[in-house]
Amino acid sequence: MALTGLFLCLFLVGHLAGNLQLIFITGEEGQQAFNEYAQFMTTFPLVKILSYLTYASVLFHVVDGIVLTMQNRKARPVGYVKENGAANAKWASRNMGILGTIILVFLVSHMQSFWYTMHFGDIPMHNGLKDLHTVVLQFFSPENSLGLVAVVGYVLAQMAVAFHLSHGVQSGFQSLGVRHAKYTPIIELSGMGFALLVPTLFAIIPIFLYITQL
Amino acid sequence: MDLTLKVWRQNGPQDAGRMETYPVSDVSPDMSFLEMMDMMNDQIIRSGGDPVAFDHDCREGICGMCSMFINGEAHGPNRGTTTCQLHMRSFKDGDTITIEPWRASAFPVVKDLAVDRSSFDRVIQSGGYISVNTSGETLDANAIPVPKGQADDAFSAATCIGCGACVATCKNASAMLFVSAKVSQFALLPQGQPERATRVQRMVEQMDKEGFGNCTNTGACAVECPKGIDLSNIARMNRDYLSASALEE
Numbered sequence: 001m002a003l004t005g006l007f008l009c010l011f012l013v014g015h016l017a018g019n020l021q022l023i024f025i026t027g028e029e030g031q032q033a034f035n036e037y038a039q040f041m042t043t044f045p046l047v048k049i050l051s052y053l054t055y056a057s058v059l060f061h062v063v064d065g066i067v068l069t070m071q072n073r074k075a076r077p078v079g080y081v082k083e084n085g086a087a088n089a090k091w092a093s094r095n096m097g098i099l100g101t102i103i104l105v106f107l108v109s110h111m112q113s114f115w116y117t118m119h120f121g122d123i124p125m126h127n128g129l130k131d132l133h134t135v136v137l138q139f140f141s142p143e144n145s146l147g148l149v150a151v152v153g154y155v156l157a158q159m160a161v162a163f164h165l166s167h168g169v170q171s172g173f174q175s176l177g178v179r180h181a182k183y184t185p186i187i188e189l190s191g192m193g194f195a196l197l198v199p200t201l202f203a204i205i206p207i208f209l210y211i212t213q214l
Numbered sequence: 215m216d217l218t219l220k221v222w223r224q225n226g227p228q229d230a231g232r233m234e235t236y237p238v239s240d241v242s243p244d245m246s247f248l249e250m251m252d253m254m255n256d257q258i259i260r261s262g263g264d265p266v267a268f269d270h271d272c273r274e275g276i277c278g279m280c281s282m283f284i285n286g287e288a289h290g291p292n293r294g295t296t297t298c299q300l301h302m303r304s305f306k307d308g309d310t311i312t313i314e315p316w317r318a319s320a321f322p323v324v325k326d327l328a329v330d331r332s333s334f335d336r337v338i339q340s341g342g343y344i345s346v347n348t349s350g351e352t353l354d355a356n357a358i359p360v361p362k363g364q365a366d367d368a369f370s371a372a373t374c375i376g377c378g379a380c381v382a383t384c385k386n387a388s389a390m391l392f393v394s395a396k397v398s399q400f401a402l403l404p405q406g407q408p409e410r411a412t413r414v415q416r417m418v419e420q421m422d423k424e425g426f427g428n429c430t431n432t433g434a435c436a437v438e439c440p441k442g443i444d445l446s447n448i449a450r451m452n453r454d455y456l457s458a459s460a461l462e463e
Contacts, residue, residue, distance in 0.1 A: 068428045072386035075427030077319055081220075081233055082312040084286030085385060088437035094385055096430060171431040177453025179446050 001064055002175035004057040005168050011054050012161075012198050020201065022136065023208050034136075035129040042118060062104060069097050092163040093171070099164040106157035113139060113150075140209040151206045158199035165195035215241040215302060218310040219254060221266055224323050231323065233312075243303035247290065248273060248280060250302055251313075268327040273298040275440065278375030281382070282327055283314040288379035288438045296377060296440040316382035320389070320424045333424040334376050334392060340420035341413040342396045344405050358404050368402035371395040373441045380435035380443070386427030391435040393421045394451035395443045401454055411458035418455050 018037055025033050041047050085094050092099065117123055117135055124131045140154075141147045169191030173179065178187070216239045224231030238254050245253070248270050255265035271279040280297035284290035290300040305311065313327065321329040346352055360368075372395075380391035397414050400406025406413070429448060436445045 068430075072388075072427040072430075075319055075387035075425055076317050078231075078317055080283060080286065080314055080317055081222075082286040082314070085434070087287050087291070088383060088434040089385075089432035093430065093432040167431070174431045174445065174449050175429070175452055177449045177451075177456060179449030181446070184446075 001061060001068070002172040004061040004064070006172045007057050008054070008061065009165070009169060009172075009194065011057075012202075016198055016201055019205050022133075022205055026212075031126060031131070031133040032129075034133040035126060035131055038118060038132040039129050058107070062100070065097065065100055090167065093167040096164060096167060099160050102160040103157065103164060106153070106160070109153075110157075137209055137213065140206040141213045142210060143213070147210060151210045154206045155203045158203040161202070162195050162199040165198070166192055169194055215243060215305070215307045215309075217241055217250075217305065217308070220310060220312045221254075221327070222314045223266065223326055224315075226325055227322055241302050243301070245302045246273065246298055247282070247284070247300040247302065248298050266327060267325040269329075270298060275299045276375060278377035281316050281329060281331070281378055283316060283382055285312055288316070288382040289377075289440055293437070294440060294442055296375075296379075299440070316378050318378075318381050318387035318426065320387065320426050321378060321381065329378075331376070331378050333426070334378065334389070336424065337389070337393055337417055337420045338396060341409070341416035342400075344400055344409060346405075355405070360403060364402050367446075368399050371398040371402065371443065371447055374399075374439075374443050375441060377440060379438050379440060381426060383434045383438040384427065384429075385432060385434065386430060388429045388435075389421050389424070389426040390429040390448050390451070391439060391443055391445075393417050394447035397451045397454065398447040401450060410454065411461070414451060414454040415458050415462075418451070 018041065021030065021034050021037060024030075041051075114132065114136065118130060118132050124134055126134065138144055139147070140151055144150070170184075170188045173184075173187050173191075216237070219236045219238060220233050221236060222231060223234045236254055236258070238250065238257065241250050241253065248268075251266065251268060258265050269279045269281050271277040273280075275296045275298060278296070280289070282289065282297045284297065284300070289295060289297045290304065292300055292304055315321075315323050315327045316329045316331075318329075320333040321331055324330050374392060374395035376392060378392070381387050381389050384390075397417055400413060401410055431445075431448075433445055436443060
């Protein structure tokens with residue numbers, strides 16, 4: 001869980017950097033740049049290897065999570081009548097499975113919307129490139145009847161990511177045994193910062209796209 | 215104080231068990247929780263009933279026998295205390311208190327609130343010791359230099375009384391805090407080095423065999439631990455286990 005989780009954190013950074021082009025480069029220039037980037041990300045061999053590693057990590061993280069949860073359920077077949085979990089552990093740490101499930105549902109829908117369209121879908125062309133830029137803009141557009149739903153769903157999913165990361169990052173380091181009186185507070189603080197910053201930046205993008213297309 | 219106690223009653227390991235309600239009156243705020251339980255049992259015996267079975271021994275917080283899940287928390291609402299060190303002044307007149315046994319498949323209920331914690335003993339037997347030649351020429355422990363910080367950490371780990379509150383509290387019924395304390399108290403000292411790698415492997419293996427759950431680092435164990443065993447012990451055990459497994463020949 002720790003290794004794949006921390007690897008997926010790195011993936012988030014890369015994914016975010018790519019997505020932020022949607023905000024920082026607008027108009028015709030942005031369309032060209034984003035489509036070139038999308039073309040590069042789906043064809044360059046090294047990126048391909050990384051993407052397979054990412055798929056494998058997601059799959060392992062999910063399957064391992066399910067296996068461990070089943071073992072944990074078996075470890076306590078009879079539960080408590082009264083259990084005050086809030087007294088000793090943060091909400092996110094106690095609900096990683098639920099948060100992860102929300103993220104997985106989002107991931108399936110998200111990949112269907114963009115990844116599937118890019119790879120196998122019926123996609124418009126622009127200057128000889130698959131026009132993923134237009135697909136994204138239309139997806140989060142007020143003209144799209146489900147545009148607002150898409151934006152709200154995306155933002156809610158990012159909140160789940162934020163809570164998941166708020167426990168996950170420091171937990172990953174702890175599982176790997178990386179703990180030190182001097183450095184653990186830094187890891188915990190950075191983990192919280194990461195959990196706040198990355199999903200917030202992700203969530204800003206569809207909001208920006210929706211508002212600028214009003 | 216007048217209280218309403220909701221207590222788990224279970225006739226034996228095979229019984230399904232159920233919660234039963236016992237009103238107790240005239241409880242002194244100065245009583246310990248176990249004294250209050252004695253009072254309740256006295257009432258039950260006088261009315262011809264079967265008293266509630268619960269584990270207890272030293273009643274001064276060092277033996278690790280008392281084991282009650284009180285109002286949803288191991289050893290009750292206070293921090294750094296066992297059930298015997300919990301006093302009725304921590305509750306209010308008219309309170310309803312829910313009392314349950316530790317819940318884990320590795321801690322089967324023997325009767326009522328008493329559970330079988332021999333799984334902890336088997337984890338210790340699997341490697342929680344150092345092999346010392348007792349021919350009479352054993353080196354005096356105080357003659358071996360140990361850095362102060364390390365000695366303190368080893369001592370802190372060794373204060374674990376093996377009560378099982380960590381397992382009871384953990385949402386996964388994981389025994390990582392207990393096992394890591396028992397691994398660390400040797401891993402931090404020179405005497406523990408020769409068996410360091412095999413010890414951690416054997417103890418973790420036995421822990422898994424006993425059916426304890428997995429650690430998801432919620433940290434609840436360390437909060438509820440009556441002895442304040444630190445999460446750094448779990449990280450140390452993870453580290454030792456990873457390196458022992460990686461370097462195993």
